[in-house]
Amino acid sequence: xxxxxxxxxxxxxxxxxxxxxxxxxxxxxxxxxxxxxxxxxxxxxxxxxxxxxxxxxxxxxxxxxxxxxxxxxxxxxxxxxxxxx
Numbered sequence: 001x002x003x004x005x006x007x008x009x010x011x012x013x014x015x016x017x018x019x020x021x022x023x024x025x026x027x028x029x030x031x032x033x034x035x036x037x038x039x040x041x042x043x044x045x046x047x048x049x050x051x052x053x054x055x056x057x058x059x060x061x062x063x064x065x066x067x068x069x070x071x072x073x074x075x076x077x078x079x080x081x082x083x084x085x
Contacts, residue, residue, distance in 0.1 A: 012054040012057055013078060013079055013082060014051070014057075014058050014063060014077050014078065015051050015052045015053060015054045015058070016052065016054070017076070017077050017078070017079075018051060018052055018058070018063075018066065018077060019052040021070050021072045021076065021077070022052075022070065025070055025071075025072075027070075029045045029048045029049055029052075030045050032048060032066070032069060032070070033045050033048055035069040035070075036065050036066060036069050039065045039068060039069060040065065041061075041062055041065040041066070041069075043062070063077060
């Protein structure tokens with residue numbers, strides 16, 4: 001899979017995968033936000049919803065903390081072979 005242009009609607013590939021990992025963990029958006037706060041990330045539930053729906057991009061530092069909170073390796077937030085073409 002080729003890397004989408006930053007202006008492409010398909011460029012935000014993290015959001016839907018984040019939602020998938022969160023729901024697999026059995027967490028609500030509010031619960032994930034609460035897990036991130038003690039790790040230094042203050043998100044609102046509304047901001048998380050925007051990230052998951054692709055309206056807002058997730059920053060690298062945010063994704064790092066979210067991944068730790070979900071106990072999911074960073075590479076699992078991207079499709080297989082993302083960025084290799």
